[in-house]
Amino acid sequence: MNVNIIKCLMQVASYLKVQPGKIQIGSNLIPVRTINDSTTKGFVSIIFEMLKEAKCNFTNPLDIAEVRQWLEYCIVYTARADGSQNIENMLKELNNLLSTKTYLVSYKMTVADIVLYYMLHNVMGNLSYLDKEKYLHVSRWFDNLQQNSLVRQKNTIVDFKTNYLIVAAPVKH
Amino acid sequence: MAFGDLKTDKGVDALDKFLKDHSYISGYQPTQADLQTHQGLAKTPDVKYSHALRWYNHIKSFSDAEKKAFPAGGACPMKTAAPTTAPPAKNDDDDVDLFASDEEDDAEAEKIREERLKAYADKKSKKPVLIAKSSVVLDVKPWDDETDMEEMQKHVRTIEMDGLVWGASKLVPVGYGIHKLQIMCVVEDEKVSVDLLVEEIQKFEDFVQSVDIAAFNKI
Numbered sequence: 001m002n003v004n005i006i007k008c009l010m011q012v013a014s015y016l017k018v019q020p021g022k023i024q025i026g027s028n029l030i031p032v033r034t035i036n037d038s039t040t041k042g043f044v045s046i047i048f049e050m051l052k053e054a055k056c057n058f059t060n061p062l063d064i065a066e067v068r069q070w071l072e073y074c075i076v077y078t079a080r081a082d083g084s085q086n087i088e089n090m091l092k093e094l095n096n097l098l099s100t101k102t103y104l105v106s107y108k109m110t111v112a113d114i115v116l117y118y119m120l121h122n123v124m125g126n127l128s129y130l131d132k133e134k135y136l137h138v139s140r141w142f143d144n145l146q147q148n149s150l151v152r153q154k155n156t157i158v159d160f161k162t163n164y165l166i167v168a169a170p171v172k173h
Numbered sequence: 174m175a176f177g178d179l180k181t182d183k184g185v186d187a188l189d190k191f192l193k194d195h196s197y198i199s200g201y202q203p204t205q206a207d208l209q210t211h212q213g214l215a216k217t218p219d220v221k222y223s224h225a226l227r228w229y230n231h232i233k234s235f236s237d238a239e240k241k242a243f244p245a246g247g248a249c250p251m252k253t254a255a256p257t258t259a260p261p262a263k264n265d266d267d268d269v270d271l272f273a274s275d276e277e278d279d280a281e282a283e284k285i286r287e288e289r290l291k292a293y294a295d296k297k298s299k300k301p302v303l304i305a306k307s308s309v310v311l312d313v314k315p316w317d318d319e320t321d322m323e324e325m326q327k328h329v330r331t332i333e334m335d336g337l338v339w340g341a342s343k344l345v346p347v348g349y350g351i352h353k354l355q356i357m358c359v360v361e362d363e364k365v366s367v368d369l370l371v372e373e374i375q376k377f378e379d380f381v382q383s384v385d386i387a388a389f390n391k392i
Contacts, residue, residue, distance in 0.1 A: 143201075
């Protein structure tokens, strides 16, 4: 899976309504952002700087730590997961985790959800309906995020409809 | 959507099924419909209703001020739905029950039924059960050319499962002096999951880089 990290950062910037500045991939594949003569290196640092500019402040230190860890997970595992086996393992892991949670961190949507949404967009789009049902919790979380047009931006909507039919059929309306 | 009477297990079960692939009751954000359903629940959903429990905890996390700010959602499922649970059956003698039968009859019918079931089970047990088997060829790939393939093969063959029989194996050159191990096995479909077997082989991390299923034939 080739995740375009620059595109992902651009989308986050556009979601937070901040100037993306000039983002490029520097040495060692580390993204570098240049804005107003100041440069920031590293994926996680760039996102936290954008959050600061957008005046999105977390109040709970635990949440900050968790968001930071999720961003690291995104860049270390999700962005580099290649081969169906790795992707499968990752989806299994996420599915397990999301079975008891609506969002990744705490009880609200955070930048961690948004970044993971952008990174998983390709993967989810390529899944078969059977797989989508297999990773039901990831699908539910993903579908909920993509319905928010601010988050989705120009991305296409991944279709989960058959999923609904299979799952919702026994429920009487 | 209607979940019936949320005070009963049946209602909670319906709610649980609905929330399997929905984060919220109505639409894609918390609404008053969530709140009303939340209040309609008699108690925290049981652990076995994992989806309902997840949603319950999520809605519970909002403060009162946040809850008031929720937009009005679709119709509240509680109000639109008549309780789906039937009222408890009354034991009135006045009721004419067309299908009623005497208790003696019941006992006799039960006896006959049991006898028939027993006869059927006996008949079934005598019939040889057809065991579905599959022949699987697995490709086991090492990390590099320095991996000891013999040792790897020995490790793979140590895996023992009920219904699993190892067959012939050979080394197939892949290139640059690297070989992969092709090994055959016969599994009983009911007892052995091939996925599990593959995972089991991949546990020999020192030798095995990856395992592929090269061929899978029903016998």
